[in-house]
Amino acid sequence: RRTRNEGRVRALEKLRRERGQRREVLGNVSMKIQEGDRSGKLVVDVENISQAFDGRQLFKDFSTVIQRGDRIGIIGPNGCGKSTLLSILLGRAEPQSGTVRLGTNLQVAYFDQLRSQLDEEASVVDNVGQGRDFVEINGSPKHVIGYLQDFLFTPDRARTPVKALSGGERNRLLLAKLFTQPANLLVLDEPTNDLDAETLELLEDLLLGFTGTMLLVSHDRSFLNNVVTSCIVFDEDKQVREYVGGYDDWLAQRQKTVKQEKPAAKLEPASAAKSVKKKSTLTYQQQLDLKALPLEIERLEQQIAALTEKMAAADFYQQDANKIKHVQTQMAELEKSLEAAFDKWAELEALQNA
Ligand SMILES: Nc1ncnc2c1ncn2[C@@H]1O[C@H](COP(=O)(O)OP(=O)(O)OP(=O)(O)O)[C@@H](O)[C@H]1O
Ligand SMILES: [Mg+2]
Numbered sequence: 001r002r003t004r005n006e007g008r009v010r011a012l013e014k015l016r017r018e019r020g021q022r023r024e025v026l027g028n029v030s031m032k033i034q035e036g037d038r039s040g041k042l043v044v045d046v047e048n049i050s051q052a053f054d055g056r057q058l059f060k061d062f063s064t065v066i067q068r069g070d071r072i073g074i075i076g077p078n079g080c081g082k083s084t085l086l087s088i089l090l091g092r093a094e095p096q097s098g099t100v101r102l103g104t105n106l107q108v109a110y111f112d113q114l115r116s117q118l119d120e121e122a123s124v125v126d127n128v129g130q131g132r133d134f135v136e137i138n139g140s141p142k143h144v145i146g147y148l149q150d151f152l153f154t155p156d157r158a159r160t161p162v163k164a165l166s167g168g169e170r171n172r173l174l175l176a177k178l179f180t181q182p183a184n185l186l187v188l189d190e191p192t193n194d195l196d197a198e199t200l201e202l203l204e205d206l207l208l209g210f211t212g213t214m215l216l217v218s219h220d221r222s223f224l225n226n227v228v229t230s231c232i233v234f235d236e237d238k239q240v241r242e243y244v245g246g247y248d249d250w251l252a253q254r255q256k257t258v259k260q261e262k263p264a265a266k267l268e269p270a271s272a273a274k275s276v277k278k279k280s281t282l283t284y285q286q287q288l289d290l291k292a293l294p295l296e297i298e299r300l301e302q303q304i305a306a307l308t309e310k311m312a313a314a315d316f317y318q319q320d321a322n323k324i325k326h327v328q329t330q331m332a333e334l335e336k337s338l339e340a341a342f343d344k345w346a347e348l349e350a351l352q353n354a
Helices: 008-028 080-088 124-129 142-149 169-179 197-208 221-227 247-261 270-279 285-314 320-352
Strands: 044-051 058-065 072-073 097-104 108-111 133-136 139-145 184-190 212-215 231-236 241-242
Touching: 008 221, 044 080, 058 080, 058 097, 058 212, 058 241, 072 080, 072 221, 072 247, 080 184, 080 212, 124 133, 124 142, 124 169, 133 142, 139 285, 142 169, 169 247, 197 221, 212 221, 221 247, 231 247, 241 247, 241 285, 285 320
Parallel strands: 072 212, 072 231, 108 184, 184 212
Antiparallel strands: 044 058, 044 097, 133 139, 231 241
């Protein structure tokens, strides 16, 4: 089996194995993000959206389609409009022009940059439990103090009022609070700021096991490399573009574009794509599929790896028979989809090279 993303898939798998081992050593974390019901296949469809404030253009005529299971990083310099784009993608703000279509059955969990959701006077425990001693995690009640220990708060620290917390502790608390909500669309606006290494790892683990849709604004290169499968980038030339892969993939693709453009500076970047198109025997839709399939394959492999890990847990077969059956069915479906995606990809590759 070969895929264009093979190197990255291997790297991700290695990383996950290392994590798994380290986690066993720590004897830690039975945590998992609570997943809501599945959303519709379409999550958001925006067409030609533009936004400017006080005569300053943030983006112009940007279009994208986000589908269930996409893990998208949003990258760009300070103040370029990342948070604004998020609000528009979530339907919380209207663009000046263009259309936004939201999918059905979206359950959004939003980690916002302004950290507006914390009660400063209340304790860590009360912010998470909201007056109750138990929170519901994956359908079962869990004591708030125990839950907070998963987020590295000692029982003592958990009783501290929020106003006395450090920036890093605050972020950990927000993550803890966020993950008590069931969600199928996770939106994190710079979650990695001020996170210590341990919490960052915890967050990456949680996100790798999440099968819903994800939008992540971050400047953290390795975090994005580890977690996302495509990026929306506010490029230096003020264009917003989509790239397949993580942060490093963006850099590599951007360098390639720059290199290609240098010898003939006047060439439109699109001309490269056009010449490929001329040679190809594929239809436009087939070309799109060929481009998208490696990502789809990688995504399926990630889900299978996450599920495999789940099934390998010591207590997996001790749970309710229906739950076991459900996971097994899920696994069989994923494997079938993976097989189909490989076949389709191989077929298109052969056609392309014919
Ligand atoms: N409601 C608003 N009215 C006027 N200007 C706004 C509004 N919202 C955002 N802006 C401006 O738009 C620009 C982009 O803001 P935005 O918060 O989207 O950027 P960002 O990329 O998220 O920045 P950061 O990296 O600092 O988080 C900023 O100059 C900001 O001041
Ligand atoms: Mg922002």
